[in-house]
Amino acid sequence: MAEAGSSSEELCDETNWVFYKYRVEWKDVTPVPQDDGPYPIVAIAYSEKFQDIYDYFRAVLKSCEKSERALQLTKDALDLNPANYTVWQYRREILKHLNKDLIPELHYVKEVIEDNPKNYQVWHHRRVIVEWLQDPSYELSFTKTVLSQDSKNYHAWQHRQWVIRTFKLFENELQYVDHLLEDDIRNNSAWNQRYFVINNTTGFKPDVVEQELAFTLEKIKKVTNNESAWNYLRGVLLHHSGGLSQVQNVRKVCEELYSSGNRSPLLLAFLVDICEENIERADGDKADSLHQAVQLCDMLANEYDTIRREYWNYIARSLTQRVNGSEEEASGSTKTDLNC
Incomplete structure (x- = not known):
């Protein structure tokens, strides 16, 4: 049978x-x-x-x-x-x-991939054939088809990035990424591809950083509990000289979300990081920033991110010890100076 x-x-x-x-x-x-x-x-x-x-x-x-x-x-x-x-x-x-003739081989591998879309060996074989041909003309449309069935297929994304980088096919990739994010704003692979394209084309110059911050903040306001967008925001801010706490539009959006009653764990965690950065700044109000951070950690530990309760309790203790330690060190330094 x-x-x-x-x-x-x-x-x-x-x-x-x-x-x-x-x-x-x-x-x-x-x-x-x-x-x-x-x-x-x-x-x-x-x-x-x-x-x-x-x-x-x-x-x-x-x-x-x-x-x-x-x-x-x-x-x-x-x-x-x-x-x-x-x-x-x-x-x-x-x-x-x-x-x-390697063109029939490409068609053959396409059929195998359609039946085995997450098989590394098949994708590797296709990459070698494309290298031998030095012809990427089938690859963007092919990976697009595969990704339309599974938008987070790691092998398809890896192959697409290799093709784009190797043959300099960046031109319309951001439009493709935008389309994917419109379909699924939580598509982490699409956010990753956006970073990949910008990093390999214009780079994160000041004007591009501002553009990407505005783009990401709009996406966050639509879906605040979207880890992919928050991670992308952090990645973009690494290219900003002001850090998390010194970018006015970022702080404004976070404060507006919080004031409106939004308690997304991702928002609260970002605010904790802002407080931590202010604690580390020489001109920051350490006491006030610590007070805010501890309050946020308490909210996360006991209400909004209880699965990571121990982590947030640890962060609160760590920040408190850091501030108290620096205060004691400053106090000891003062006493030494007076004794001298």
Whole structure:
């Protein structure tokens, strides 16, 4: 009986399948069985078809045969295990040895990726083929299709970034990112791609920083409990000489959100960081900033982020000790000066 979900085409293929050991054109090859040693601890129960194909694959690998039939053999092997690095590597060696047209190979890999979108070996094979071709013309549309089905597919994003960086295809990427964020404002991969594009094009110059701060703050006001946007905001602020606490529009938005009654843990955590930065500033009001920070930590620990209660209690203690320690140090310094 066929497995549930098998297509009529797959059933036909299985019905018409001829084992390699029965194929006349393979009579000159002696299959090489898998050697698990004399006492295999947990022997895998491979199907007869799997054993047949891989026994013959090991044989051509051993003899270094690089032929059309060996190329087809790798395809049959990959149909059963598309994550097998050795088979992909040997397939590449055969392709190069036969000087094959690589465009059909791209189409073949596309089909494999569609069935195995999170298989590293398949994506690596596609990258090598694109490198050999030096033609990225299929890649942006292809990765866009994959990402339309899973907008956070790490392998697709990694491949897209490699293509964009290698072939300088940054031109319309921000528009694509904007489209993704309109669909899902919490798409962390899209936020990451935005940073990647800007970092590799204009860079975070002062005018770009201001532009990105305005963009991000608008997104935060729409969905305040969006960790991706808050992380992006922090990343942009690393390029601002004023730090978290000295950027007027950032402070204004945070204060407005808080005053309106918003108690997103992400907002409160950001305000704690602002207080901490003010504590560390030479001209900051340490006592007032500490008081605010401890209050915020208490709110986070006991109401809004209770799962991390111990963390926020630790932050409150740490900041208190830091302020008290610096005050004691300053006091000791004064006493020393007077004694002198």
